[in-house]
Amino acid sequence: MSVAGQIPLARPAIGEREEELMLEVLRSGRLSLGPMLERFEREFAAWLGVEDAVAVSSGTAGLHLGVRGMGWGPGAEVITSPFSFIASANCLLYEGAEPVFCDVDPVTLNLDPDAVETAVGEATAGILPVDILGYPSDLPAFEEISGVNGLRLLEDACEALGGTDSGGVRLGARGIAAVFAFYANKQLTTGEGGMVVPPDADAAARLRSERNQGRAPDMAWVDHERIGFNYRLTDLQAALGVAQLERAEELLAARSAAASAYTRRLGQSGATPAGDGDPEGLVLPCKDRGSERRSWFVYAVRLPRAADRDAVVAELDQRGVQAKAYMPCIHLTPPYRERFGYEPGMLPVAEDASARLLALPFFPGIGEGEIERVCEALEEALQGNWT
Numbered sequence: 001m002s003v004a005g006q007i008p009l010a011r012p013a014i015g016e017r018e019e020e021l022m023l024e025v026l027r028s029g030r031l032s033l034g035p036m037l038e039r040f041e042r043e044f045a046a047w048l049g050v051e052d053a054v055a056v057s058s059g060t061a062g063l064h065l066g067v068r069g070m071g072w073g074p075g076a077e078v079i080t081s082p083f084s085f086i087a088s089a090n091c092l093l094y095e096g097a098e099p100v101f102c103d104v105d106p107v108t109l110n111l112d113p114d115a116v117e118t119a120v121g122e123a124t125a126g127i128l129p130v131d132i133l134g135y136p137s138d139l140p141a142f143e144e145i146s147g148v149n150g151l152r153l154l155e156d157a158c159e160a161l162g163g164t165d166s167g168g169v170r171l172g173a174r175g176i177a178a179v180f181a182f183y184a185n186k187q188l189t190t191g192e193g194g195m196v197v198p199p200d201a202d203a204a205a206r207l208r209s210e211r212n213q214g215r216a217p218d219m220a221w222v223d224h225e226r227i228g229f230n231y232r233l234t235d236l237q238a239a240l241g242v243a244q245l246e247r248a249e250e251l252l253a254a255r256s257a258a259a260s261a262y263t264r265r266l267g268q269s270g271a272t273p274a275g276d277g278d279p280e281g282l283v284l285p286c287k288d289r290g291s292e293r294r295s296w297f298v299y300a301v302r303l304p305r306a307a308d309r310d311a312v313v314a315e316l317d318q319r320g321v322q323a324k325a326y327m328p329c330i331h332l333t334p335p336y337r338e339r340f341g342y343e344p345g346m347l348p349v350a351e352d353a354s355a356r357l358l359a360l361p362f363f364p365g366i367g368e369g370e371i372e373r374v375c376e377a378l379e380e381a382l383q384g385n386w387t
């Protein structure tokens with residue numbers, strides 16, 4: 001929670017257009033499964049450059065339905081990243097499939113294709129790459145591994161709306177199933193919400209049925225042709241989505257400008273992007289490689305290895321700056337350790353990033369003055385919390 005005068009970690013950009021479209025829905029009387037939902041899906045698909053998109057109540061709901069669509073269930077192993085938000089692995093457990101964690105690339109922090117290739121085994125049914133912190137996964141490499149081994153691919157693009165992969169394709173538009181999320185800190189927000197890009201029209205129909213208690217489009221409210229869920233996005237949420245989509249490019253550009261300002265400012269005091277300088281010092285997010293384009297979700301730095309991160313967070317808080325340790329490795333959370341026997345040290349690159357990353361205040365419209373305050377506070381906090 002942010003207090004008055006504190007620079008918050010994230011802040012949604014909500015304006016008059018969001019209010020106007022929300023009011024339009026309220027006055028229309030169609031609060032669910034109405035025209036605004038269809039409009040959001042249609043406009044989102046057009047913006048991304050895909051045939052269709054299916055809105056759901058959250059990114060997690062989208063991932064769950066994505067996993068069902070892949071047919072991943074008991075006995076299926078799916079290779080995925082340990083350095084992610086926990087929902088990208090939990091969605092496999094919901095269906096009884098087993099996540100198999102592989103280590104990540106030390107620069108991008110995304111699933112390492114070499115590690116994935118080595119991990120493919122008899123029971124491997126698919127790969128679930130995550131575009132972590134908005135940086136595109138190496139989707140062409142995963143496509144190749146999947147093709148050779150007869151695997152299926154589901155992309156968790158929840159943090160990466162607007163990014164582009166190494167083949168120059170917008171994330172979510174490669175023709176494989178992909179999921180986006182619209183929580184309040186995301187590039188585009190509906191408060192809570194998500195979107196699944198289906199691989200084909202059959203998958204789209206199934207997703208629309210499963211998000212709505214297993215109903216077919218022409219069925220009455222109490223008829224069901226399969227098991228489904230209530231994963232519907234409301235029309236009020238869709239109204240927010242439509243308004244945000246209208247200025248998506250502007251919102252993405254504002255994030256990008258804020259990231260450049262951080263990189264410039266911290267670079268002046270000697271910090272370097274991942275892969276470019278001292279990996280033990282203050283490490284900034286990596287630069288884009290080749291045709292890859294990151295969509296800026298958070299600005300997270302790796303603290304010098306010798307720094308005490310908790311003390312830095314506490315000191316920043318005292319100086320009116322909200323910052324957050326980012327993120328626990330999934331394989332070391334109690335449910336995964338207990339069930340699958342993971343131990344510290346098994347996935348060292350992910351564990352190192354997880355121990356050192358700190359997310360700084362980051363949102364469209366964060367001012368240069370605020371960025372200066374954050375960077376000064378960080379530098380001072382690091383001087384005092386450094387062994």
Ligand SMILES: Cc1ncc(COP(=O)(O)O)c(C=O)c1O
Nearest residue numbers: 058059060085087088158181183
């Ligand atoms: C990588 C990743 N996957 C999945 C999710 C789940 O999205 P939601 O919170 O909308 O359920 C998130 C959300 O933060 C995420 O960052």
